[in-house]
Amino acid sequence: xxxxxxxxxxxxxxxxxxxxxxxxxxxxxxxxxxxxxxxxxxxxxxxxxxxxxxxxxxxxxxxxxxxxxxxxxxxxxxxxxxxxxxxxxxxxxxxxxxxxxxxxxxxxxxxxxxxxxxxxxxxxxxxxxxxxxxxxxxxxxxxxxxxxxxxxxxxxxxxxxxxxxxxxxxxxxxxxxxxxxxxxxxxxxxxxxxxxxxxxxxxxxxxxxxxxxxxxxxxxxxxxxxxxxxxxxxxxxxxxxxxxxxxxxxxxxxxxxxxxxxxxxxxxxxxxxxxxxxxxxxxxxxxxxxxxxxxxxxxxxxxxxxxxxxxxxxxxxxxxxxxxxxxxxxxxxxxxxxxxxxxxxxxxxxxxxxxxxxxxxxxxxxxxxxxxxxxxxxxxxxxxxxxxxxxxxxxxxxxxxxxxxxxxxxxxxxxxxxxxxxxxxxxxxxxxxxxxxxxxxxxxxxxxxx
Amino acid sequence: xxxxxxxxxxxxxxxxxxxxxxxxxxxxxxxxxxxxxxxxxxxxxxxxxxxxxxxxxxxxxxxxxxxxxxxxxxxxxxxxxxxxxxxxxxxxxxxxxxxxxxxxxxxxxxxxxxxxxxxxxxxxxxxxxxxxxxxxxxxxxxxxxxxxxxxxxxxxxxxxxxxxxxxxxxxxxxxxxxxxxxxxxxxxxxxxxxxxxxxxxxxxxxxxxxxxxxxxxxxxxxxxxxxxxxxxxxxxxxxxxxxxxxxxxxxxxxxxxxxxxxxxxxxxxxxxxxxxxxxxxxxxxxxxxxxxxxxxxxxxxxxxxxxxxxxxxxxxxxxxxxxxxxxxxxxxxxxxxxxxxxxxxxxxxxxxxxxxxxxxxxxxxxxxxxxxxxxxxxxxxxxxxxxxxxxxxxxxxxxxxxxxxxxxxxxxxxxxxxxxxxxxxxxxxxxxxxxxxxxxxxxxxxxxxxxxxxxxxxxxxxxxxxxxxxxxxxxxxxxxxxxxxxx
Numbered sequence: 001x002x003x004x005x006x007x008x009x010x011x012x013x014x015x016x017x018x019x020x021x022x023x024x025x026x027x028x029x030x031x032x033x034x035x036x037x038x039x040x041x042x043x044x045x046x047x048x049x050x051x052x053x054x055x056x057x058x059x060x061x062x063x064x065x066x067x068x069x070x071x072x073x074x075x076x077x078x079x080x081x082x083x084x085x086x087x088x089x090x091x092x093x094x095x096x097x098x099x100x101x102x103x104x105x106x107x108x109x110x111x112x113x114x115x116x117x118x119x120x121x122x123x124x125x126x127x128x129x130x131x132x133x134x135x136x137x138x139x140x141x142x143x144x145x146x147x148x149x150x151x152x153x154x155x156x157x158x159x160x161x162x163x164x165x166x167x168x169x170x171x172x173x174x175x176x177x178x179x180x181x182x183x184x185x186x187x188x189x190x191x192x193x194x195x196x197x198x199x200x201x202x203x204x205x206x207x208x209x210x211x212x213x214x215x216x217x218x219x220x221x222x223x224x225x226x227x228x229x230x231x232x233x234x235x236x237x238x239x240x241x242x243x244x245x246x247x248x249x250x251x252x253x254x255x256x257x258x259x260x261x262x263x264x265x266x267x268x269x270x271x272x273x274x275x276x277x278x279x280x281x282x283x284x285x286x287x288x289x290x291x292x293x294x295x296x297x298x299x300x301x302x303x304x305x306x307x308x309x310x311x312x313x314x315x316x317x318x319x320x321x322x323x324x325x326x327x328x329x330x331x332x333x334x335x336x337x338x339x340x341x342x343x344x345x346x347x348x349x350x351x352x353x354x355x356x357x358x359x360x361x362x363x364x365x366x367x368x369x370x371x372x373x374x375x376x377x378x379x380x381x382x383x384x385x386x387x388x389x390x391x392x393x394x395x396x397x398x399x400x401x402x403x404x405x406x407x408x409x410x411x412x413x414x415x416x417x418x419x420x421x422x423x424x425x426x427x428x429x430x431x432x433x434x435x436x437x438x439x440x441x442x443x444x445x446x447x448x449x450x
Numbered sequence: 451x452x453x454x455x456x457x458x459x460x461x462x463x464x465x466x467x468x469x470x471x472x473x474x475x476x477x478x479x480x481x482x483x484x485x486x487x488x489x490x491x492x493x494x495x496x497x498x499x500x501x502x503x504x505x506x507x508x509x510x511x512x513x514x515x516x517x518x519x520x521x522x523x524x525x526x527x528x529x530x531x532x533x534x535x536x537x538x539x540x541x542x543x544x545x546x547x548x549x550x551x552x553x554x555x556x557x558x559x560x561x562x563x564x565x566x567x568x569x570x571x572x573x574x575x576x577x578x579x580x581x582x583x584x585x586x587x588x589x590x591x592x593x594x595x596x597x598x599x600x601x602x603x604x605x606x607x608x609x610x611x612x613x614x615x616x617x618x619x620x621x622x623x624x625x626x627x628x629x630x631x632x633x634x635x636x637x638x639x640x641x642x643x644x645x646x647x648x649x650x651x652x653x654x655x656x657x658x659x660x661x662x663x664x665x666x667x668x669x670x671x672x673x674x675x676x677x678x679x680x681x682x683x684x685x686x687x688x689x690x691x692x693x694x695x696x697x698x699x700x701x702x703x704x705x706x707x708x709x710x711x712x713x714x715x716x717x718x719x720x721x722x723x724x725x726x727x728x729x730x731x732x733x734x735x736x737x738x739x740x741x742x743x744x745x746x747x748x749x750x751x752x753x754x755x756x757x758x759x760x761x762x763x764x765x766x767x768x769x770x771x772x773x774x775x776x777x778x779x780x781x782x783x784x785x786x787x788x789x790x791x792x793x794x795x796x797x798x799x800x801x802x803x804x805x806x807x808x809x810x811x812x813x814x815x816x817x818x819x820x821x822x823x824x825x826x827x828x829x830x831x832x833x834x835x836x837x838x839x840x841x842x843x844x845x846x847x848x849x850x851x852x853x854x855x856x857x858x859x860x861x862x863x864x865x866x867x868x869x870x871x872x873x874x875x876x877x878x879x880x881x882x883x884x885x886x887x888x889x890x891x892x893x894x895x896x897x898x899x900x901x902x903x904x905x906x907x908x909x910x911x912x913x914x915x916x917x918x919x920x921x922x923x924x925x926x927x928x929x930x931x932x933x934x935x936x937x
Contacts, residue, residue: 001798001799003794003795003799003802005534005535005537005794005795005881005882006799006802006803006806006881006882007882007883007884007885008806008809008881008884008885009885012884012885013809015885016809016810016812016813016885017809019813019816019817020809020812020813020816020829021816022829025805025808025809027829028808028809028812028829028831029676029707029808030829031676031678031828031829032676032678032704032707032708033678033680033681035681036680036681036708036709036712036713036714037707037708038580038706038707038708038709038712041706041797041798041801042577042578042705042706042797042800042801043577043797044574044577044578044792044796044797044800045570045574045792045793045796046796046797047793047794047795047796047798047799048793048794048796050539050794053539053790053793053794054539054542054543056793057543057546057567057786057790058546058548059563060548060563060564060566060567061543061546061547061548061549061563061564062548062563063548063562063563063566064548064549064552064560064561064562064563064564065552065556065557065560065561066547066548066550066551066552067551067552067553068547068551069547072553074553074555074556076555077777078553078554078555078778080551080553082471082472082473084470084471084472084504086470086504086507086508086511088545089508090508090511090512090515092541093511093512093515094520094521094522094523094536095515095516095518095519095520095522095523096515096518096520096731096732097520097536097541097729097730097731097732098520098521098522098523098536098729098730099518099519099520099521099526099730099731099732100526100528100531100533100730100732100733101730101732101733102518102732102733103528103864104519104852104856104861104862105918105921106853106856106913106916106917106918106919106920106921107518107519107856107861107916108517108518108519109457109514109517109518109917109918110513110514110515110516110517110518111514111518111732111733113457113459113514113517114511114514115732116459116932116933116934117459117460117461117934119932119933120459120461120933120934121497121499123932123933124497124498124499124933125497125499129933130932130933131932131933133733134733134734136589136590136593136735136776136781137589137776137777138777139774139776139777140589140593140775140776147633165777167774167777167778168777170773170774171773171774171775171776171777173773173774174600174751174772174773174774174775175633177600177635177772177773178596178600178633178634178635179633179635180635220487220491223491224490247493247497248493248496248497249492249493250491250492250493251490251491251492251493251494252493252497271550271551271783272550272551272552272553272554273544273549273550273552273782273783274549274552274553274554274561274564274778274779274782274783275553275554275777275778275779275780275782276554276589276735276776276778276779276780276781276782276783277589277734277735277737277781277782277783277784279735289930289932295733296930296932297932298926298927298930298931298932299926299931299932299934300921300922300923300925300926300931301921301922301925302918302919302920302921302922303919303920303922304918304919306455306456306918306919307456307457308918308921309921310921310923310926312923312926312927312930312932313927313930314927315927317625318592318625318626318628318629319624319625319626319867320625321625321629322625322628322629322638323628323629323631323632323637323638324632325625325629325632327629327633328592328593328595328596328626328629328630328632328633329590329592329593330590330591330592330624330625330626331590331591331592331721331723331730331733331734331735331736332590332733332734332735333731333733333734333735334731334732334733334734334735335729335731335732335733335734335735336731336734336735338732342507342511344499345460345470345499345500345502345507345510346470346471346504346507347470347471347499348464348468348469348470348471348499348500348501348502349464349496349497349498349499349500349501350467350469350471350496350501351469351470351471351473352496352497352499353493353496353497354471354473355471355473357476358473358474358476360481360483360486361476361478361480361481362478364478364481364486365478365479365481368481382486382487382488382491399557400557403557403560408553408556408560411555430473430474433474433477434477434478437478
């Protein structure tokens with residue numbers, strides 16, 4: 001059988017074996033001991049032709065309900081947003097997607113400059129001094145922020161608000177267990193971080209306080225008050241996880257004195273893809289510049305004085321520092337950072353603010369409609385594009401009902417919190433029309449009233 | 451700061467009032483945000499993002515792409531990175547709505563098509579690696595290393611062996627190995643290589659003991675050499691009570707010939723963006739699934755994909771799991787591409803991949819060793835390492851050779867790694883390159899070597915044809931400029 005990715009001909013093989021001076025390719029594998037040799041073919045599926053495979057996988061893809069076949073009111077960290085057409089056209093340029101880490105700056109200026117621009121846009125949005133070139137996703141970026149804070153302050157206690165995304169909290173737990181750090185969870189009170197509990201928990205051993213803004217319930221945390229509490233322990237760092245789209249409307253965490261701001265840029269040009277790959281960002285104050293995880297792109301000049309860009313401050317990284325590195329991250333999410341850069345460029349100064357504003361307005365409208373239809377909207381703080389509702393009846397039955405009406409319902413908060421059974425986190429983005437919102441509200445209300 | 455020969459940044463092209471987006475009009479009654487928000491939380495100064503038209507943006511990024519080099523541009527023998535061809539069907543498959551626009555929290559019964567792909571990929575990877583179970587969660591190789599070491603730690607802790615604090619890594623290991631050991635709470639200790647470039651068994655015997663948690667190994671190792679004493683190494687480590695960790699960065703050399711599970715490895719991670727045609731994306735995203743032996747299966751990161759009565763589920767009920775290592779279920783988009791590739795190649799295809807990757811590497815190695823020093827002379831696997839020591843004596847460093855290759859339209863090999871070869875040039879051709887390509891590259895290398903002897907300054911001052919020349923990296927690190935600041 002022939003394989004279209006393998007150019008080797010029989011003649012090539014013969015010539016090459018002759019140059020090497022062996023009879024057959026088996027001779028090249030002779031150092032693999034017989035005891036570990038695989039004596040039969042791999043028991044995996046037989047190959048399929050391009051057309052057959054496409055048809056088979058298309059059939060699988062078509063089994064799935066998608067955010068194109070159904071109007072999604074599901075968020076909880078992953079959102080259905082406007083993706084400008086140009087995004088996919090740019091990231092489909094193979095000079096970008098078939099390259100690797102730009103180790104050779106002379107032939108990688110395109111990637112290096114695009115990521116330098118990404119770093120700039122993230123720093124701008126978050127109100128921070130610097131940003132790195134990307135992390136795996138928002139959850140692992142947050143966990144790396146926790147471990148960085150411990151390394152920087154030489155303290156071992158990480159305080160995490162319960163209003164941070166539950167899966168991100170679990171990732172923080174895993175990373176902190178790795179480095180033997182203590183994680184203390186502060187409860188939420190009426191949907192936002194309980195500031196009294198925070199005041200009580202913070203002490204001299206605290207490396208950082210981690211909150212999400214807007215938080216998992218969509219609520220806007222009082223960063224100014226949290227900063228005030230942090231002033232009682234000046235060494236402890238303020239770490240904020242932020243949906244970067246929300247920062248088109250909300251005051252950026254940098255303005256409240258955050259030390260580290262992280263999050264996920266999936267909201268900018270990255271399809272949901274069943275949860276990944278998305279793209280973490282990591283921004284900080286300049287004092288942490290030499291401790292950041294991951295790749296950093298810096299501006300410099302070539303021998304002729306022309307501006308150019310290089311991977312820089314590599315002494316932080318695993319390929320130089322090995323066991324003393326600030327993180328073990330190597331591959332990152334470069335192509336998705338590029339996608340987000342293109343989306344942010346398309347939106348621009350005006351469009352990003354406008355898109356954020358549309359989210360705010362539609363969510364406000366939805367809340368009013370839900371209340372007008374007799375539903376209880378929990379947590380009465382300011383919110384971005386998500387709200388929590390309490391529904392009578394079985395949430396699974398409601399989900400099934402909504403699905404039949406052409407909707408993907410919200411996130412069932414009872415999945416991760418027993419106190420929030422029958423509570424649904426509903427997201428509304430600029431993609432949802434008034435008509436969709438109205439029908440969705442009507443269906444939820446009818447179910448609730450039954 | 452910008453002089454007129456500089457390529458402009460997006461921000462320098464920006465003009466107030468220009469737009470490149472298209473959003474729907476507000477179709478709901480407007481709420482007064484001053485009532486809904488405390489004014490301290492409403493952004494007053496919009497983020498200074500660029501303002502450009504759609505065509506300007508496209509021209510900008512098209513121009514940037516032309517200032518970049520990928521596998522589709524030309525030969526990219528970057529050792530240890532497996533820069534093989536990235537099939538286009540993979541890109542078509544992941545862009546199908548049913549894979550691209552699905553939400554991780556939608557009801558699993560509405561995502562069975564996606565879950566089926568995940569489940570079947572797990573099954574195929576189990577067979578390819580010879581491991582008992584697999585989780586697709588980790589986002590990249592280093593992430594998989596860390597997850598794997600956390601599982602080993604969990605096992606030792608369960609057995610009450612908390613004194614196992616040391617992870618042994620060869621001096622030839624990737625930098626991620628010792629770094630992952632540290633972030634998993636271990637201390638990394640180095641085992642030496644012998645004169646054949648393989649792990650020194652006597653040194654390994656000396657190092658193992660009651661404090662050994664694991665040995666991390668790449669096989670073939672980063673010199674491209676197969677650790678032929680693998681069974682003895684496994685015995686030494688296992689007898690001391692440690693576990694054996696397989697770094698799958700070099701799996702491209704052995705598919706269908708041998709499997710980590712058969713060699714005695716307890717934990718494996720794979721780099722789906724390398725062996726299984728990712729693509730590399732300019733640095734990522736990758737995907738780093740982990741496979742384990744039966745003894746470690748309970749510790750796999752959650753969730754794990756299971757099939758019960760024909761329905762695929764995400765199993766979260768795993769009390770001994772090391773927990774969640776990333777939100778959601780791994781880099782699904784990369785996993786779908788890898789699955790497409792495996793299904794394209796099948797058992798015979800994957801074996802031929804390794805056969806030809808190894809044949810290509812050995813051919814190049816033999817021809818290049820006529821001129822460049824070859825520190826380890828046995829047959830290599832998918833890659834090999836030359837030393838530029840001979841050329842260095844003539845005043846031409848490996849860095850110069852790499853830069854000179856740029857003038858001939860090649861991406862240079864990995865340089866100065868592994869650390870135990872002076873002036874190292876690490877070359878990995880992969881199986882997707884034709885003999886003519888290898889021959890042209892070899893001829894170029896021989897020509898550069900000749901220049902190093904006769905006209906060293908030609909090599910020392912390269913490159914000549916690139917859009918920028920060598921960069922001042924020292925100033926970049928000393929006075930870092932990490933973002934655009936308007937003048």
